[in-house]
Amino acid sequence: ERLGAHSPAHLPPVLGAGEVRLRTPEETMRRMLALCAVAVRAESLSSEPLSLQDIATKLGAGVAALTPAERDFIERDAPDEETWANHGWRYESAALLQWALGLSEALPPPTAICDAGQIARIAIDHADEARIAQASLRPLPELLDALDGVYRRHWLVRQARLDEREPPIGLHPSxxxxxxxxxxxxxxxxxxxxxxxxxxx
Incomplete structure (x- = not known):
């Protein structure tokens, strides 16, 4: 509301601390690395496509943590444009998990895309097993506050689409x-x- 957008009071609260069963820091780190792996692959398709082996040399732990759908995307020579674009946006998911892991200081407003190069560099610097074993997550209240904020912003974005108008306060839907x-x-x-x-x- 301080930013000038009002989400309705009827929106339900997000999970409370007593209801949450967090992913482990190690699982979160491996998921972040996998997201970077698919995003790097998607980005490379516009110039010089990187193979699974190319990506594994820098993000081996991420390649090992790929889901079946992600592995299918990376191994496909010419994915359709929608799949390509969807995986390119995974830099943003990776950026969120890097923040949750304390690998970045602040979570900027969701009004502009992240610095993909920086996100990839952070991932590569933390892709070894020693760094993965040392992973830790931010305090649960911080994570729940972030979820509450993004949940309400997502409602604003979807309502704007239904109303056929631009999202408020500069929100970037993706x-x-x-x-x-x-x-x-x-x-x-x-x-x-x-x-x-x-x-x-």
Missing amino acids: VVYERHYALNWLLRFDEQDWDEVGTPT
Whole structure:
């Protein structure tokens, strides 16, 4: 509301601390690395496509953690444009998980896309087993506050689409969606695996 957008009072609260069963820091780190692996592959398709082996040299732990759908995307020579674009947006999910892991200081407003190069560099720097074993997550209240904020922003984005108008307060729909998706996975919304995570508002 301080930013100038009002979400309705009838929106239900997000999970409380006593209801959450967080993913482990190690699982979160491996998921972040996998997201970077598919995003790097998607980005490379516009110039010099990187193979699974190319990506594994820098992000081996991420390649090992790919879901079946992600592996299918990376191994496909010419994915359709929608699949290509969807995986390119995974930089945003990875950025959210890097913040949750304390690998970045602040979570900027979801009004602009992240610095993909920086996200990839952070991932590569943390792709070895020693760094994965040392992973830790931010305090649960911070994660729940982030979920509450992105959940309400996602409602605003979807309502704007229904009303056929621009999202308020400069919200970037794809950035909001990827953050909501990643947080719902991290906080085990409906206990869904990565490829099946829902983002209802």
